[in-house]
Amino acid sequence: MLVVAKNVSKKFMGSYVLDKVNITINSGDRIAMMGPNGAGKTTLVRAILGFYHIDSGEISVKGFDPVKKRVEVLKHISFIPQLPPPVKLSLEELLVYVERSSGVSRKKIFEESARMDLDLKSHISKPFFKLSGGMKQKLLIAIALSKKSELLIFDEPTANLDPKGREKFYELLTEIDPACSTLFITHRLDEIEGLVNRKIYMDLGSVTEDEKI
Amino acid sequence: MKNLFLIAYLDVKESLRSKWFYVYALIFGGLMALFFVTGVSDSVVMGFTGLSRMLLIFIQVTIIILPIFILITTVKSISGDRESNVLEYMLSFPVSLKDYYWGKMLGRFSTVFLPVFLALLMGVVFGLFSGGEMPWKMVFLYSALLFSLSFVFLGLAFFLSTIVKSTDVALGSSFVVWIAMLAFIDIALMGLMLQNRLSDEVIITIAMLNPIEVFRIGAISLFDPELTVIGPVAYYLLDTLGAKLLMVYALVYPILVGALFAYFGYIAFRKKDLL
Numbered sequence: 253m254l255v256v257a258k259n260v261s262k263k264f265m266g267s268y269v270l271d272k273v274n275i276t277i278n279s280g281d282r283i284a285m286m287g288p289n290g291a292g293k294t295t296l297v298r299a300i301l302g303f304y305h306i307d308s309g310e311i312s313v314k315g316f317d318p319v320k321k322r323v324e325v326l327k328h329i330s331f332i333p334q335l336p337p338p339v340k341l342s343l344e345e346l347l348v349y350v351e352r353s354s355g356v357s358r359k360k361i362f363e364e365s366a367r368m369d370l371d372l373k374s375h376i377s378k379p380f381f382k383l384s385g386g387m388k389q390k391l392l393i394a395i396a397l398s399k400k401s402e403l404l405i406f407d408e409p410t411a412n413l414d415p416k417g418r419e420k421f422y423e424l425l426t427e428i429d430p431a432c433s434t435l436f437i438t439h440r441l442d443e444i445e446g447l448v449n450r451k452i453y454m455d456l457g458s459v460t461e462d463e464k465i
Numbered sequence: 466m467k468n469l470f471l472i473a474y475l476d477v478k479e480s481l482r483s484k485w486f487y488v489y490a491l492i493f494g495g496l497m498a499l500f501f502v503t504g505v506s507d508s509v510v511m512g513f514t515g516l517s518r519m520l521l522i523f524i525q526v527t528i529i530i531l532p533i534f535i536l537i538t539t540v541k542s543i544s545g546d547r548e549s550n551v552l553e554y555m556l557s558f559p560v561s562l563k564d565y566y567w568g569k570m571l572g573r574f575s576t577v578f579l580p581v582f583l584a585l586l587m588g589v590v591f592g593l594f595s596g597g598e599m600p601w602k603m604v605f606l607y608s609a610l611l612f613s614l615s616f617v618f619l620g621l622a623f624f625l626s627t628i629v630k631s632t633d634v635a636l637g638s639s640f641v642v643w644i645a646m647l648a649f650i651d652i653a654l655m656g657l658m659l660q661n662r663l664s665d666e667v668i669i670t671i672a673m674l675n676p677i678e679v680f681r682i683g684a685i686s687l688f689d690p691e692l693t694v695i696g697p698v699a700y701y702l703l704d705t706l707g708a709k710l711l712m713v714y715a716l717v718y719p720i721l722v723g724a725l726f727a728y729f730g731y732i733a734f735r736k737k738d739l740l
């Protein structure tokens with residue numbers, strides 16, 4: 253079991269955003285996570301990544317507590333946030349950060365980018381936040397796919413991509429190592445239907461449906 | 466540990482690309498350079514004893530701009546990244562919070578202190594070329610005092626930056642801290658003393674606790690050992706502590722306070738939600 257969340261609750265300003273969530277992610281799971289805006293999807297993902305101190309319950313990733321053992325946990329996870337962050341580092345510096353902190357090879361990132369028609373070389377000294385929305389997204393995807401992880405978490409990864417970029421992205425996803433689990437947060441199930449084997453619905457801070465397909 | 470230096474390095478790179486750094490380097494580096502140059506040429510003329518008007522002005526300007534510059538540029542470093550979700554992305558990589566926090570602090574300290582250090586070098590070069598006797602001890606002590614002053618405000622800024630959730634509040638609170646400290650330098654204290662509102666001990670204690678006042682007394686005592694220009698509180702301190710102990714206090718106390726605040730900030734960073 254890769255991720256186990258047991259009765260996880262998290263309050264923001266007095267109201268429960270996660271309300272006794274239970275979820276288990278096994279290796280090989282390809283999950284589409286859906287639910288209305290504000291259901292708590294992003295919050296759950298952030299709790300798994302160790303950003304929040306949960307109020308009650310338990311989360312473990314490969315047996316480690318994501319807050320106390322964040323380095324151990326994050327070694328195994330690739331994450332793409334809902335909105336590309338306005339990172340001020342140049343692409344060169346961002347790549348240095350990723351390379352050194354996570355042991356990803358630069359060559360691999362260049363290859364993955366090239367496959368999505370993102371020419372890194374010509375932008376390498378630009379600050380990341382000056383790239384176009386779609387280019388940012390592509391680079392984040394390239395980095396996430398290059399990092400050898402057992403769990404990929406994508407929070408609406410295709411929002412900014414043009415149709416061709418989207419197609420390329422899904423093509424890349426079909427090549428992900430089958431032992432690697434993925435968690436997609438998405439509002440468009442039709443797009444990734446063929447890529448997932450499990451659907452999870454969240455609403456009002458709890459999991460309302462969890463089925464294999 | 467390897468990531469600590471990586472983060473410090475990237476923070477320096479990021480600062481070097483931003484406009485505030487150049488404004489800061491220009492204003493502050495320029496002032497520092499002038500400071501040394503005037504100090505050196507004064508020393509040639511009158512042996513660096515009597516405090517020249519120029520030096521006094523420089524010290525006063527430092528007191529006003531250095532703290533606020535450090536506060537406003539640094540207080541955004543963690544709270545701004547949190548607000549813009551940069552922190553969410555950067556911390557989704559396997560980097561320990563220890564490396565991240567202290568790396569940021571190390572990087573920021575380097576950028577803040579770099580112009581001071583360069584100006585110091587410039588002063589030294591100028592001194593060598595102008596042929597006058599270089600007042601080495603003063604130059605280094607003054608730089609050390611600046612180091613302490615920078616450090617205490619950096620520590621404060623990091624503390625505010627982590628405990629506060631939004632950049633606006635962080636900026637606002639750093640202004641309050643700055644104004645409060647400026648208000649309680651010697652002049653205001655002297656006013657209080659004259660009015661007999663507070664006992665002398667309280668006033669001395671307030672002065673000793675205020676890093677800006679401590680810097681001010683330390684810096685001026687370097688050039689004007691009698692401290693005639695800055696008022697009774699400073700004079701009293703010099704009288705009771707002696708010049709050496711006063712200087713040690715002026716160097717060590719701000720570093721201790723800065724380290725303490727930085728550490729509290731670190732604890733908050735670990736114990737509270739990161740986003």
Ligand SMILES: Nc1ncnc2c1ncn2[C@@H]1O[C@H](COP(=O)(O)OP(=O)(O)OP(=O)(O)O)[C@@H](O)[C@H]1O
Pocket residue numbers: 264265269287288289290291292293294295296334740
């Ligand atoms: N840091 C925070 N402080 C206060 N409230 C928060 C915070 N983060 C999230 N919330 C609240 O928690 C609820 C769930 O937010 P979350 O981002 O998890 O939703 P989501 O399911 O990802 O929605 P979307 O589909 O719009 O991305 C929202 O009501 C939001 O306002």
Ligand SMILES: [Mg+2]
Pocket residue numbers: 293294295334407
């Ligand atoms: Mg969301």
